[in-house]
């Protein structure tokens with residue numbers, strides 16, 4: 001377990017260096033003069049030249065790359081035109097909101113998707129199964145942003161129950177969470193249902209019944225344990241999608257997270273900001289994967305001893 | 307004798323896409339206190355269906371109890387509501403299944419799986435439950451019980467897993483243990499050890515067992531009484547000594563004749579004496595005696611008319627039109 005952990009942790013900086021390099025190459029090759037962008041469209045030629053020297057853009061690429069890495073090692077992401085300096089504090093400030101939205105989406109997925117799948121699987125081909133499976137198909141067919149807009153139209157504009165944008169209190173979290181997690185809830189419910197149907201036929205379920213356990217206890221104490229592994233896998237694999245989805249959802253509902261900040265960077269061509277935000281997204285993705293792997297080992301006794 | 311279990315006229319039907327067929331037909335059988343009753347028959351004769359019906363754990367659908375009563379204590383299990391059944395399962399009746407490799411939950415440690423039944427029916431948990439489970443493990447001859455408690459099923463052999471199942475079945479000191487081919491999947495040494503455990507239950511605890519098997523050698527070693535099943539029906543019932551001395555049904559005779567004789571050499575053993583043919587499919591059961599197509603003594607009447615059961619000696623009942631009477 002410890003060796004596995006060290007190995008996996010060691011890959012994070014390696015992947016990060018790779019991503020940093022790729023981003024550096026991409027942003028050096030996009031059209032547009034960096035010094036002009038950094039100084040602002042209204043600056044004079046002299047101001048632009050001063051900025052070029054200040055940012056070291058007049059030096060060879062390799063030196064610039066080394067400087068970039070050196071800066072990152074000192075927590076300096078570079079010069080962001082939006083913040084007139086290192087965008088790190090602004091990025092760090094945005095991370096809690098994104099984390100909150102992500103964890104809220106995953107919590108809702110676990111709290112709704114898994115029980116729905118259990119109920120559907122345990123009642124295979126009876127009305128609860130038809131109802132839930134129908135809901136799953138509908139959720140998978142509806143695009144996230146469209147669902148979000150419908151929710152705004154109904155819950156905020158017509159009913160005036162919930163705020164439609166911003167991050168003012170718990171109520172404002174509701175709509176972005178639903179929009180972000182809808183697809184994942186459906187995926188998890190569908191996977192859970194399939195697994196439960198399969199597990200219910202197994203001999204250990206009959207053993208659990210022979211002990212005198214009621215169906216509910218058989219499901220929650222025996223079947224759930226065995227379907228948890230594939231479910232965690234699905235959630236883990238989809239967590240990357242969730243990170244990507246959060247960018248759109250945050251912008252749509254003006255949720256003050258990292259994705260929203262990144263899109264701000266895109267709209268003003270603030271490459272340093274985009275680069276920094278992307279780096280944090282990648283590291284976040286790697287950390288999620290690691291967490292899923294650890295959890296996976298924890299709930300799968302065969303891996304723990306293997 | 308006061309009976310712990312009395313099955314009366316049990317019929318189990320299977321509702322399959324090609325029609326409805328009886329897998330167990332009009333079966334009556336009793337198990338007395340402190341008695342091991344063996345239910346014997348070839349594969350497909352309906353033994354597991356009978357056992358599962360007693361526990362009301364038939365795969366429903368397609369199976370269903372179409373007729374009969376299953377008297378246990380003052381209840382009829384065939385018609386008892388689910389919450390009564392749940393109170394009896396694991397507590398008053400323990401069950402051991404045919405498949406030791408898959409009958410335990412793969413993602414739960416062995417000890418807690420046994421402890422669960424104690425918590426459910428006896429309110430035992432924590433240290434007390436653990437202690438009791440370790441005692442049970444020792445009882446079923448699991449070496450090093452304290453360590454095995456924390457093992458997962460995949461860390462155990464088939465024999466060990468079956469012992470865990472037995473520990474689970476006897477944990478609450480049940481009145482009856484239903485054991486469906488508990489040793490079939492195991493090697494000979496393990497099989498002998500497990501049969502020892504069953505004998506000890508009877509001799510030391512006065513426990514009753516319905517032991518299902520297709521192996522007459524197992525029957526000879528363990529059972530007090532034997533019921534022979536064929537094509538969903540019980541064709542002969544007798545005390546064990548009587549059965550081996552004076553079997554009256556040609557099917558029982560065939561089974562006894564096909565017990566491998568350790569003195570014969572491997573080449574000829576079994577081969578010559580096996581009953582020719584196979585158990586008919588559910589949908590191809592003859593109108594009369596199910597064994598008639600394979601029976602060396604069959605008469606035209608056998609194929610047409612179901613033989614009635616007759617008592618030919620104390621405790622010896624046989625259903626055959628042309629039986630081989632002991633002389």
Ligand SMILES: Nc1ncnc2c1ncn2[C@@H]1O[C@H](COP(=O)(O)OP(=O)(O)OP(=O)(O)O)[C@@H](O)[C@H]1O
Nearest residue numbers: 320329348349350351352353354355356365520588
């Ligand atoms: N789910 C099912 N669907 C269809 N037929 C079934 C089903 N379960 C059992 N059967 C049939 O019912 C009959 C009785 O089966 P049962 O399992 O009771 O036999 P058995 O005597 O226990 O045999 P074995 O020694 O193989 O365990 C067999 O003909 C079998 O094919």
Ligand SMILES: [Mg+2]
Nearest residue numbers: 353354404486
């Ligand atoms: Mg069977």
